Amino acid sequence: MQINFTSLLNKKSINFLILLIGLQCFSQNKPNVIIIYTDDQGAVDLGSYGASDIYSPNIDKLAKEGTRFTQAYVAAPVCAPSRAALLTGKYPQNAGVNSNTSHVPDSHGMPNDQYTLAELFKDNGYKTGHIGKWHLGMSQETSPNAQGFDYSFGHLRGCIDNYSHYFFWAGPNIHDLYENGKEVFYDGQYFPDLASDRALKYVEDNKDDSFFMYYAINMPHYPYQPTDKWREFYKDVEKPRGDYAAFISTIDERIGFLIDKLEALGIRDNTIIVYQSDNGYSTETRAFNGGGNSGPYRGAKSSLFEGGIRLPTIISWKNSLPENIVNNKFLVNIDWLPTIASLCGINSPKNIDGLDMSKMIKDPNTSSPRTSAYWKYGNQWVVRKDNWKLIGYPKDTSHKGELDLENDALFLSNLDEDISEMKNLASKYPKIVEELKAEFLLWEHGHEADIPKKMVTINHLGKHKMIKSTKKLNNRYKNIEILTDGKRGYVDYSSGQWIGQEGKDLEFVIDLNSNKSISEINLGYLHNPSNWVFCPKLFEASFSTDGLSYSQPISSKASTRVNDKNNFIDTINLQTKQKAQFIKINIKGIKKIPEGHPGVGNPGWIFIDEIIIN
């Protein structure tokens, strides 16, 4: 018997059915979004990225069910600025997070006025959840709940013990586990399971709404703490690689749980999943100096070589985006915000740095809208344009090769020919170096002061003359002979060519051996607000012929530049007309860092490199 189904329905009921389908379609027009952000995972540390010793079937399957990128970057080589960039679609500098944020209770992290992915989705009717690591602020106003997340569960600092949930990276050793801003205790329970359980519950609780879940998995960040199962699985792999690999499998297993749950709830097809690591693998002592792998790339965590920033990255949206794609086009994690917004049919905010990659993801044959990008972390900076990459002050945390402090201060690579950045082409292609330098200087955070210069040597009356400090020096900066060595400081305050002091004055006496005619004194100083270093507030000099009685001091103020947010090296000038053998120099720094700078409220540092006497 054949049944004519249509004949069973009257016209009205057909109309109702069409309405229902329409509603269903409307609901599917607002897909869920899950961003899985792992912690310190190396550039090739997944089966699908070529790691034959790592078992990651669920993530590899995710890659098969979507696009796996080979040239996807993060905007910073360490946790906090990388996360700030992801969540704001901006370069870390524009997101207000240049470097890792503080672990001190109540300290601020990413400024509250930053507009995050969570806020964007919330404003578009989504439920928003954060599970896992935060590391973008300890204060209430910079907490996950204050940055757009309806729900938050996890740790606020950079790393925890997975069983006690204590932060141990620096003292004091403190408990760090919160649910919606309230400290919660799950003593002894494995954090990856606590987080996974909550992720599963979150998608289940919100299955009938559209949701955005930021699942910030705190692995494979140290401490490497695999469970019995994976310890046994990797027992023949040497440590620390074995424990690190076990952690990747621990991630993978939990991503499997999550995808199974999405499938069981019938929302897998309506959920966009993005997977990325926040920065390269760690080579810190706490991480046994390694465990991860950057494969062909040079560099690791904290480095702007490829190994620190070019990382495993996947997007999967079953039945809506192409599957089984390996995409080698250029993108940066700041692009996720406009890209995901576009895929969800949401308008992006205007003042962002990210670009919409949705076309290039939908059709891998189209080119990436991104042809250039910038990075800046500490002294290191990068300008990437097409296949050329120029690094200022490169740092190779993977120790794959030597770097010369002066000759490699500008490091040029052609990534098409040398993916490993082992050969510095700067001297071979000076014109390209100049072009990329110019490009960098066009970027709002690229400054003349960031460009390496030849070490400047100066002849002056005080050169190699005896200098003494009349005040207690900072223990780390006592080599005051560099103040009269005729050389300007190079690279940064920690290069050994700077004398620093925190919240206190510096005072020196220089003995010129005999009376000399003095017409001016220049004080070389550093201004680097993100590292709490500020230009001196006051620079004074007084003069003596006998070293006992001194003239009234002459002085110069530089305080107008204190609020400058840029880094620079400059001098303060004092004009005079004196005959003297002894010069007493007094330098005052700011006592309290003003609002608008990372270290607000703390004492400021002063750093000086030369007292130039003419």
Add this chain to the structure above:
Amino acid sequence: MQINFTSLLNKKSINFLILLIGLQCFSQNKPNVIIIYTDDQGAVDLGSYGASDIYSPNIDKLAKEGTRFTQAYVAAPVCAPSRAALLTGKYPQNAGVNSNTSHVPDSHGMPNDQYTLAELFKDNGYKTGHIGKWHLGMSQETSPNAQGFDYSFGHLRGCIDNYSHYFFWAGPNIHDLYENGKEVFYDGQYFPDLASDRALKYVEDNKDDSFFMYYAINMPHYPYQPTDKWREFYKDVEKPRGDYAAFISTIDERIGFLIDKLEALGIRDNTIIVYQSDNGYSTETRAFNGGGNSGPYRGAKSSLFEGGIRLPTIISWKNSLPENIVNNKFLVNIDWLPTIASLCGINSPKNIDGLDMSKMIKDPNTSSPRTSAYWKYGNQWVVRKDNWKLIGYPKDTSHKGELDLENDALFLSNLDEDISEMKNLASKYPKIVEELKAEFLLWEHGHEADIPKKMVTINHLGKHKMIKSTKKLNNRYKNIEILTDGKRGYVDYSSGQWIGQEGKDLEFVIDLNSNKSISEINLGYLHNPSNWVFCPKLFEASFSTDGLSYSQPISSKASTRVNDKNNFIDTINLQTKQKAQFIKINIKGIKKIPEGHPGVGNPGWIFIDEIIIN
């Protein structure tokens, strides 16, 4: 009906009964011994010691059931040397453990040839068990099982997370839990419970034998990790005190479990229990700078003021030793070995420093056989004689008062009048200072070099002349102007008056401004093997009139003193006859620390304080 029991027994069975009773008596002649050694517990941090905010009913009851000491010391203010002294009955220096032992895998701790309490009891037919913290060596030959313990369960390093059992104090972050030398995993289980369960099982398993159990409880050492129960109990006590107090109650609860078990097994009366803390409370950052309390005493962990070494101490042997006694006599933890041995009827080894206190404990009216004692830790040292206490280079980690680097370098107190050691009587009683100094020098580890001297100033040709380093300096020691400041180094290598280098040469050029006649050069140096600092192996000088061409170097070797185990400050002399403006100085240290020193196999440090040119 009355039964005449005697009539039920024939003579033979009565004889058998007497034999049984006799055996039982014989067994009771070999009492069990439990030493409970807590970790970083402050001087007054028990209810019975006056802490009104700490709940410790079980330990307080233990004190009631025995003797509570008010003047019992440990021989060192930090963990490892304190434990070495306890286990050997010797001053830490004689036990081969001057300072905390290394956390590096396979590194040696207390030398294997030390004869421990465990070995003594084992040799006298006891079962011997260690439960808890070890911190006396990571190598197999310095492990608990190699030092006389049949059974061992616990962590080998100085501190662990109580849930993951990871060592986190320094990198790498590594799992640290062992049973009889085999790594065991109890992920997520609370270590105080794991240890307590094993302690209870140990006494149960060995109830029919005599046993010695060293129960080294790893609390209240940071990380402060109380359970819900005690967190709730102390919720109104401010942190860190609340968490610290919770940890003391956690200890107390488990001591309650143990004593209940002894009672249930019927062996409480046949078990000597000694309770002591290993050193004063910690003021380290990891411990939130405090939490514990040294009450009226000055100092805390790492200090030789009373607060670092005069600690809660109890002995209880029900029905065999007097009860409810507060004993204010002088004893040191090195006395436990001969004292307990004596109580158990065991002969002590001869070459120990401890004294038998059993008479003074049995009859609190007799005086203590101890009238003096010595301490030495880092630069600090103490000679205590009767009520006088002289400290060399005192350090007040409790920050209860100021100390003047030079004027308080010798600090004299009369403990009868000033238990708080707040007033330095050294200038008031110079004769007593001299007597105690002489007493200290009679001690085998008291050396002339340990005695503070006035800072020596010297006039010489190089004084205040320009000095430059031709080699990369160690980041922490760059203030090379102190090498020509006319002052000899004072106190220790970290005082800012020393230039150090590890495993590499030092080389300097001194510019005398014009040609001078030079007859000798003296190099001031430090030799401090316990801190890996060794006298230079070679001292060379070459001369130049133009700063370009130098003479053949003249040299002097000091290598014969490398093996000296004592600390000293000395000079190496070079004789010459030169006219020169420029002197190049080269100093070579030992590349590998030889056998017989703590840092064996590592590069050695050189420390120099002045280059004296005449």
